[in-house]
Amino acid sequence: MALAAAKRSATVADGPQLVVAGVSKRFGGVRAVDDVSISVDAGQIASIIGPNGAGKTSLLNMISGFYRPDSGSITFEGRDITHKRPAEIAALGIARTFQNIALFAGMTVLDNIMLGRHVHMRSGVLSSLIYWGLAQREEVSHRARCEEIIEFLELEDLRKQPSAGLAYGLRKRVELGRALALDPKLLLLDEPMGGMNQEEKEDMARYILDVNQQWGTTIILIEHDMAVVMDISDHVNVFDRGRKIAEGTPAEVQRDPAVIDAYLGAGHARVSEKAA
Amino acid sequence: MTIDTTLPQLLRRNAATTGARPAMREKDLGIWLPYSWQRYWDETRDLAAGLAAAGFRAGDKLAVIGENRPRLYFAQLAAMCLGGIAVPAYQDAIASEIAYVLGHAEVSVVVAEDQEQVDKVLSVRDQLPHLKLVVYDDPRGLGDYEEPILKSFKAVQEAGREFAATNPNRVDAAVDAGKPGDLCLFSYTSGTTSRPKGVMLSHANLLSAADALAAAEDIRPSDDHLAYLPMAWIGNSLLSMALHLRIGFTCNYPEKPETLLRDLRELGPTIALAPPRFWENTLTAVLVRAGDASRAKRGLFNLFRRIAERAEMRRSAGEAVPSGLRLGLALGEVLVYGPLRDQLGLRRARWVYTGGAPLGADTFRFFRAVGINLKQVYGATELAGLCSAQADGEVDPDTVGRAFGGTELRIAENGEVEVRSESVFQGYYKQDEATRAAMTEDGWLRTGDAGFIDRRGHLVIIDRARDIGRLADGSAYAPQFVENKLKFSPYIGEAIAFGDARPFVTAIVAIDPTTVGNWAESHNLAYTSFQDLCSRPEIVDLVREEIRKCNAVLPEAAQIRRFLVLNKEFDADDDEITRTRKIRRGFVAEKYGAVIEALYGGEHEVELSTEITYEDGRKAMMRSTLAIADIDEPGVPAPLASRPGEPALSAPRAFPENADA
Numbered sequence: 001m002a003l004a005a006a007k008r009s010a011t012v013a014d015g016p017q018l019v020v021a022g023v024s025k026r027f028g029g030v031r032a033v034d035d036v037s038i039s040v041d042a043g044q045i046a047s048i049i050g051p052n053g054a055g056k057t058s059l060l061n062m063i064s065g066f067y068r069p070d071s072g073s074i075t076f077e078g079r080d081i082t083h084k085r086p087a088e089i090a091a092l093g094i095a096r097t098f099q100n101i102a103l104f105a106g107m108t109v110l111d112n113i114m115l116g117r118h119v120h121m122r123s124g125v126l127s128s129l130i131y132w133g134l135a136q137r138e139e140v141s142h143r144a145r146c147e148e149i150i151e152f153l154e155l156e157d158l159r160k161q162p163s164a165g166l167a168y169g170l171r172k173r174v175e176l177g178r179a180l181a182l183d184p185k186l187l188l189l190d191e192p193m194g195g196m197n198q199e200e201k202e203d204m205a206r207y208i209l210d211v212n213q214q215w216g217t218t219i220i221l222i223e224h225d226m227a228v229v230m231d232i233s234d235h236v237n238v239f240d241r242g243r244k245i246a247e248g249t250p251a252e253v254q255r256d257p258a259v260i261d262a263y264l265g266a267g268h269a270r271v272s273e274k275a276a
Numbered sequence: 277m278t279i280d281t282t283l284p285q286l287l288r289r290n291a292a293t294t295g296a297r298p299a300m301r302e303k304d305l306g307i308w309l310p311y312s313w314q315r316y317w318d319e320t321r322d323l324a325a326g327l328a329a330a331g332f333r334a335g336d337k338l339a340v341i342g343e344n345r346p347r348l349y350f351a352q353l354a355a356m357c358l359g360g361i362a363v364p365a366y367q368d369a370i371a372s373e374i375a376y377v378l379g380h381a382e383v384s385v386v387v388a389e390d391q392e393q394v395d396k397v398l399s400v401r402d403q404l405p406h407l408k409l410v411v412y413d414d415p416r417g418l419g420d421y422e423e424p425i426l427k428s429f430k431a432v433q434e435a436g437r438e439f440a441a442t443n444p445n446r447v448d449a450a451v452d453a454g455k456p457g458d459l460c461l462f463s464y465t466s467g468t469t470s471r472p473k474g475v476m477l478s479h480a481n482l483l484s485a486a487d488a489l490a491a492a493e494d495i496r497p498s499d500d501h502l503a504y505l506p507m508a509w510i511g512n513s514l515l516s517m518a519l520h521l522r523i524g525f526t527c528n529y530p531e532k533p534e535t536l537l538r539d540l541r542e543l544g545p546t547i548a549l550a551p552p553r554f555w556e557n558t559l560t561a562v563l564v565r566a567g568d569a570s571r572a573k574r575g576l577f578n579l580f581r582r583i584a585e586r587a588e589m590r591r592s593a594g595e596a597v598p599s600g601l602r603l604g605l606a607l608g609e610v611l612v613y614g615p616l617r618d619q620l621g622l623r624r625a626r627w628v629y630t631g632g633a634p635l636g637a638d639t640f641r642f643f644r645a646v647g648i649n650l651k652q653v654y655g656a657t658e659l660a661g662l663c664s665a666q667a668d669g670e671v672d673p674d675t676v677g678r679a680f681g682g683t684e685l686r687i688a689e690n691g692e693v694e695v696r697s698e699s700v701f702q703g704y705y706k707q708d709e710a711t712r713a714a715m716t717e718d719g720w721l722r723t724g725d726a727g728f729i730d731r732r733g734h735l736v737i738i739d740r741a742r743d744i745g746r747l748a749d750g751s752a753y754a755p756q757f758v759e760n761k762l763k764f765s766p767y768i769g770e771a772i773a774f775g776d777a778r779p780f781v782t783a784i785v786a787i788d789p790t791t792v793g794n795w796a797e798s799h800n801l802a803y804t805s806f807q808d809l810c811s812r813p814e815i816v817d818l819v820r821e822e823i824r825k826c827n828a829v830l831p832e833a834a835q836i837r838r839f840l841v842l843n844k845e846f847d848a849d850d851d852e853i854t855r856t857r858k859i860r861r862g863f864v865a866e867k868y869g870a871v872i873e874a875l876y877g878g879e880h881e882v883e884l885s886t887e888i889t890y891e892d893g894r895k896a897m898m899r900s901t902l903a904i905a906d907i908d909e910p911g912v913p914a915p916l917a918s919r920p921g922e923p924a925l926s927a928p929r930a931f932p933e934n935a936d937a
Binding site: 147150154157210214 | 305
């Protein structure tokens, strides 16, 4: 399959692909993220879970360059990206989707996904205007890649439809397609299954697993549906009130008393331990 | 006509004579990619060699499961090259159905389209003792499967090329050895009444059916055909395989079932065969779009639709079209009919067929009226597809045309249509008793359909012979006739009518979720789920209005008096309809026995608990209370119950078993 050709090998032989070290972010008096460290290995599916306001999205925003951390550092493939701008970070191979869908409503599904190829486009304004030589060849190759993504996400019947009219679950899928069009090494997914029904969730979980398997893309996933998280993650980080309170494999995290406290309230861990 | 060739021999001939011409086009990554006849043959030959290397021998069976795809044809032809038998299966069948067909056919190789189909086959492999090899087309998601019997299509072809290096003539010799009388296809019937039966067909059966069609109809090598029907349907095997190989036109494969309408428009096929369901859905879509259009456009559409239908009725009655109407037609051609045909992708179509089940006369008339040469055909799996079609200039909604050359028709005493031709099948696989029952003593096939031959010599099909019943007044009653009238309503998706040996006719109606959903939206009717929508009194009223319209054209005895709006769609996964979307009457009557009793018992609601099956085979129980509605005076007791002299409705007779148990 042509998709396999695009598969990336893990670029960093030793050490984690992404290292977040002691990062903090405050908004006024609120400590959104408080001295958090996580590391993610290449090819992993790592999840971040935690109650609302735990600082999950803020952390994602710092990795993708939307927020500047007040302190701490973020390293991607051995390179410090703490103070880079979002566009520079995207060019390094980090793509993301948003909790509230951020598509261009008037544009078609295909055009929205083509936008994701922008970081890979080399031809300038002038040659694009003339649409000759390089510009034409580029367009063809980018279109081919987008068509692969459309096939991958099974959006063939919608490629010429404006994204505005699509159902919620489909728009989420298109957003994933646009992120994939970057050919990212690291994909940040902010609640890709939020607001979906069970069937849509199962589909989305399948796509995430397939992306990870076919292209070896590292994935950081924020998700509230525990069944999905426990099912597809290699590694889980648990946040509460801006701090990381636990991490480990899904099984380890599920047994952790601190996690049970955060989700069910203090004291429950002991009760459930006794019950068990 | 004697057939002196086989399907693989035809394929090899086409590659030799017109090798560079496109045999197929498949839409992939948004682009139509051609496959030449040479490539069709090369791919088939390589796969055949790979199968031979894996031990596939003459008489072995190979099943294909998936959407219409070139590779599944390569696979079927590859099996036939080696003297094997192709067994196309319904791609949307659930695992247990697949297990039955593959097990019954003793399939040794399965060629599956993708992971979904592979999973289904692997999940039932313990019931398939003959299974030795599963070949997949699309590798997606299959990367970490560690099944020794699982191989990719390319890997088998690669093995075939290696095998051919040492056995260069193996495949060609096997093709040469093929005889027209050899079995080449098991086409499993959709089974409206029982388990599917494997209809055994030979090369001669398929090719004689193809030749008969080619002799009766204008078919050219330059034609474009859209191959999208279920692979397992005999109509598909006839057109997209036998006729395709015989004539050498181009088969085009849409990207996905969901893109069908868009692909249809891009392609503009010149010939097509579609089941009535397709035409009904297309008409519904047209009417919905017309209804959503601005007032001026809607008015224009309705005006020219009336003009066209009036003209069409005159034409089919053999009368001249008056000049006023002709002027309207000319104007309508520019304003409505031409653009409509273009939108539907049927602008280039010289003829399109509807077959497989009866099509409502009104639907039929609509398409004819807007200038689409829609014609009715008739056939059966046991006849290798088709045996009659309407000729141009002799088209009307009631008949299925004249028998093809070489096909003899007669009507038995009980009204059943019987056929004799070279296409009549070789029997049901491993079901000799059923085979004997299907044939008369003097060698004619019993089609199971009741019909007659009209003055012009056209065959008219009334209904399945066993479904014909009698109404209370003694008149003959064909439930399909009533159901087709009902299904003409854009709001009614499926319907099943009852009336045999009953005092009056009743119906269970399943609404069309799209059109009724739109209607609800435009009438500010809020609802939470499909079930909720179905139970809304407004929807019951809507359906009542539709039934009243339909009653207006039915004979009084056949008019529907009571009905129930079902809170689900009839679903093939629940065995209520077949994969070709025919109602399984006996099964539905049994399943909804309580509903039928209530319909005739004068009750106003009925408790229903039904088992529903999800696509992946999971089952769930659904309990609900459904309202039964009367056509006249809603809310008052059933009108018939109060009339003196009527049969006692509160104690109805047991519903007759009209299915062959």
